[in-house]
Amino acid sequence: MALEIYNTLTRRKEKFEPLHPGFVGIYVCGPTVYDHPHIGHAKSYVSFDVVVRFLRYLGYKVRYVQNITDVGHLLETGEDRVLKKAKIERLEPMEVVEKYTRSYFEDMDALNVQRPDISPRASGHIPEQIELVKTLLEKGFAYEVNGSVYFEVAKFPEYGKLSGRKVEELIEGYRIDPSPDKKHPADFALWKRAEPEHIMRWPSPWGWGYPGWHTECSVMSTKYLGQPFDIHGGGMDNIFPHHECEIAQSEAAYGIPFVRYWMHNNMVTVEGVKMSKSLGNAIYLKELFKRYSPMTVRFFILTSHYRSPLDFSDEALSAAERGLERLWNTVKEVRERIPFSDTGPIPQDVADVLASRKARFLAAMEDDFNTPLAIGELFELSREVNTWLASDRPLSKEALMAIDGLYTELGDTILGIIPKKFPEEVRGELEVPLIQLLIELRQEFRKAQDWEKADRIRARLRELGIILEDTPQGTRWRRARV
Numbered sequence: 001m002a003l004e005i006y007n008t009l010t011r012r013k014e015k016f017e018p019l020h021p022g023f024v025g026i027y028v029c030g031p032t033v034y035d036h037p038h039i040g041h042a043k044s045y046v047s048f049d050v051v052v053r054f055l056r057y058l059g060y061k062v063r064y065v066q067n068i069t070d071v072g073h074l075l076e077t078g079e080d081r082v083l084k085k086a087k088i089e090r091l092e093p094m095e096v097v098e099k100y101t102r103s104y105f106e107d108m109d110a111l112n113v114q115r116p117d118i119s120p121r122a123s124g125h126i127p128e129q130i131e132l133v134k135t136l137l138e139k140g141f142a143y144e145v146n147g148s149v150y151f152e153v154a155k156f157p158e159y160g161k162l163s164g165r166k167v168e169e170l171i172e173g174y175r176i177d178p179s180p181d182k183k184h185p186a187d188f189a190l191w192k193r194a195e196p197e198h199i200m201r202w203p204s205p206w207g208w209g210y211p212g213w214h215t216e217c218s219v220m221s222t223k224y225l226g227q228p229f230d231i232h233g234g235g236m237d238n239i240f241p242h243h244e245c246e247i248a249q250s251e252a253a254y255g256i257p258f259v260r261y262w263m264h265n266n267m268v269t270v271e272g273v274k275m276s277k278s279l280g281n282a283i284y285l286k287e288l289f290k291r292y293s294p295m296t297v298r299f300f301i302l303t304s305h306y307r308s309p310l311d312f313s314d315e316a317l318s319a320a321e322r323g324l325e326r327l328w329n330t331v332k333e334v335r336e337r338i339p340f341s342d343t344g345p346i347p348q349d350v351a352d353v354l355a356s357r358k359a360r361f362l363a364a365m366e367d368d369f370n371t372p373l374a375i376g377e378l379f380e381l382s383r384e385v386n387t388w389l390a391s392d393r394p395l396s397k398e399a400l401m402a403i404d405g406l407y408t409e410l411g412d413t414i415l416g417i418i419p420k421k422f423p424e425e426v427r428g429e430l431e432v433p434l435i436q437l438l439i440e441l442r443q444e445f446r447k448a449q450d451w452e453k454a455d456r457i458r459a460r461l462r463e464l465g466i467i468l469e470d471t472p473q474g475t476r477w478r479r480a481r482v
């Protein structure tokens with residue numbers, strides 16, 4: 001089996017073949033930094049984080065570019081999102097940008113999302129955007145009116161090939177920017193004229209102004225990845241108009257294809273209702289992290305496929321929390337046993353199960369990054385591991401290390417949901433040996449038939465959330481909650 005990716009452009013799964021063997025260039029539309037990130041951002045960037053992790057796991061050298069939109073992303077009222085926020089918060093626009101860029105990376109770090117290799121900012125690429133607009137004017141795909149420049153959709157017959165929309169259908173109900181300057185309502189702004197009171201503006205051959213939102217992604221993707229490049233990702237809500245416009249600009253300007261594989265993640269619903277800021281049901285990550293650990297949120301996102309909608313509810317999050325706890329408990333027990341086990345060969349049946357679970361996990365990932373199926377394989381693996389741990393046959397140190405190694409390879413390197421060190425291990429290195437000491441003391445009391453003291457240790461540990469279990473192999477312990 002080889003990696004297959006669903007390509008929005010061709011509407012089918014295709015075998016993935018990068019343009020340059022061994023190298024993958026990927027661009028994902030990043031956040032507009034005028035507010036704190038919400039669960040919709042988490043769905044998109046966790047999904048693409050796993051895409052990038054898996055490509056690297058397969059041996060590709062990946063260059064991951066994800067932009068920061070700090071200018072030009074307009075509201076339906078025509079106001080710039082960053083500028084509007086700057087007025088409300090009485091900040092310089094670049095203070096707004098800095099504040100929410102930091103907030104974005106803070107939350108993504110908590111979600112164990114690896115940072116992009118390049119995070120270019122739109123405002124740092126104004127000359128390149130002006131060059132693109134000039135090229136489109138020279139080639140006759142754009143026209144200037146009163147200091148603004150528009151792309152003429154009628155000149156690019158392939159407009160609509162990504163979204164499947166026809167230009168004729170776009171005339172009706174076209175709400176954004178119904179400027180009287182445009183020749184056709186579907187034409188979109190490449191450059192907008194700015195009045196003197198507009199703070200974020202730059203000089204251009206057409207006077208002072210600022211770039212249209214779509215321009216930055218065409219320019220910054222190809223500046224760092226070339227044209228064409230391998231994968232362009234984003235949310236489904238970006239297919240139209242944003243990505244359609246990117247294709248039109250880049251292909252019209254250079255006469256060659258723009259992107260080879262278009263990947264789009266689905267949206268988040270809240271108890272069945274589309275999540276949107278205007279509906280007031282947006283769930284901000286900083287609020288959510290007060291109730292659920294970021295790892296629970298990450299795990300929850302990956303239990304649904306990136307092309308499926310993710311329905312948020314407290315019930316679903318709580319179920320994810322319990323599921324992750326079950327998975328972690330098995331891994332913890334394996335790791336806790338390693339220092340106390342004897343060396344010896346890996347039994348054939350154990351080696352066989354590990355090999356077959358790994359193969360099935362990788363096959364799921366190669367099938368358009370099917371994370372729910374892959375996670376299912378981790379649970380199947382845990383079911384078998386738990387049976388071995390509960391049996392009378394002691395597992396050798398080598399066998400336990402092979403099991404731990406597989407959890408790390410699949411659950412940490414690829415999915416990022418099984419940490420090398422669990423939160424409590426990071427919290428206090430003393431805790432584990434102290435629990436071990438109490439278990440030893442309790443054993444001595446039991447041997448001396450001092451049941452009262454032995455029971456007291458067990459009861460006090462229980463109060464602290466540590467559960468002791470007596471087994472034929474000795475006393476084991478686990479935590480009541482993650």
Ligand SMILES: [Zn+2]
Nearest residue numbers: 029030217242
């Ligand atoms: Zn974009």
